[in-house]
Amino acid sequence: GAGVSQSPSNKVTEKGKDVELRCDPISGHTALYWYRQSLGQGLEFLIYFQGNSAPDKSGLPSDRFSAERTGGSVSTLTIQRTQQEDSAVYLCASSPGPGVFEQYFGPGTRLTVT
Amino acid sequence: AQTVTQSQPEMSVQEAETVTLSCTYDTSESDYYLFWYKQPPSRQMILVIRQEAYKQQNATENRFSVNFQKAAKSFSLKISDSQLGDAAMYFCAYRAQRDDKIIFGKGTRLHILP
Numbered sequence: 544g545a546g547v548s549q550s551p552s553n554k555v556t557e558k559g560k561d562v563e564l565r566c567d568p569i570s571g572h573t574a575l576y577w578y579r580q581s582l583g584q585g586l587e588f589l590i591y592f593q594g595n596s597a598p599d600k601s602g603l604p605s606d607r608f609s610a611e612r613t614g615g616s617v618s619t620l621t622i623q624r625t626q627q628e629d630s631a632v633y634l635c636a637s638s639p640g641p642g643v644f645e646q647y648f649g650p651g652t653r654l655t656v657t
Numbered sequence: 658a659q660t661v662t663q664s665q666p667e668m669s670v671q672e673a674e675t676v677t678l679s680c681t682y683d684t685s686e687s688d689y690y691l692f693w694y695k696q697p698p699s700r701q702m703i704l705v706i707r708q709e710a711y712k713q714q715n716a717t718e719n720r721f722s723v724n725f726q727k728a729a730k731s732f733s734l735k736i737s738d739s740q741l742g743d744a745a746m747y748f749c750a751y752r753a754q755r756d757d758k759i760i761f762g763k764g765t766r767l768h769i770l771p
Binding site: 574576578583584585586587588591593598599602632634636644645646648649650651653 | 750
């Protein structure tokens with residue numbers, strides 16, 4: 544595809560349920576990033592992948608959050624036992640590799656926890 | 658810790674006029690990059706302009722230019738000949754050269770008045 548894609552576009556879930564958010568990076572991009580954008584806030588870094596490994600998980604807010612990347616391509620962000628404060632837009636970005644400063648963003652997934 | 662501050666939550670400008678968005682940052686790094694991203698209602702983050710800290714010359718991209726004051730740690734964005742399509746949230750962002758994550762400010766919502 545031409546750009547980073549994310550699915551679903553919108554997700555409404557009940558408090559306590561688990562959710563999975565998917566990111567398809569630009570083909571050939573080895574670096575992948577997850578950010579969270581809460582209402583009225585800037586973007587908050589969550590996790591970074593280089594290939595399938597995650598050298599920087601420092602932004603994950605709690606152990607309810609996890610992410611994996613398989614085949615150096617698709618990534619899944621999983622939130623277990625969702626809470627209302629998890630409601631936000633989750634943005635994914637990819638980059639050709641480490642040290643390349645430009646990141647290309649997807650359209651995000653809007654998560655609403657009721 | 659590195660921080661990015663945008664002190665103007667909202668701004669308005671008349672179509673065809675010039676507007677300047679402010680940004681300050683704090684870092685102890687000497688090598689870093691600065692960015693302005695645009696986020697329209699579609700949520701897609703679009704890179705508007707970037708500046709390498711080692712470059713003294715201010716970056717320009719068509720109607721967009723920056724005023725980079727390294728000593729003052731200031732990085733403002735000037736939009737000339739404002740157009741209706743410029744209406745969006747604008748985020749100032751920072752990335753240390755040795756790091757891979759981008760740190761974002763909270764954004765400035767720009768309204769273009771016809």
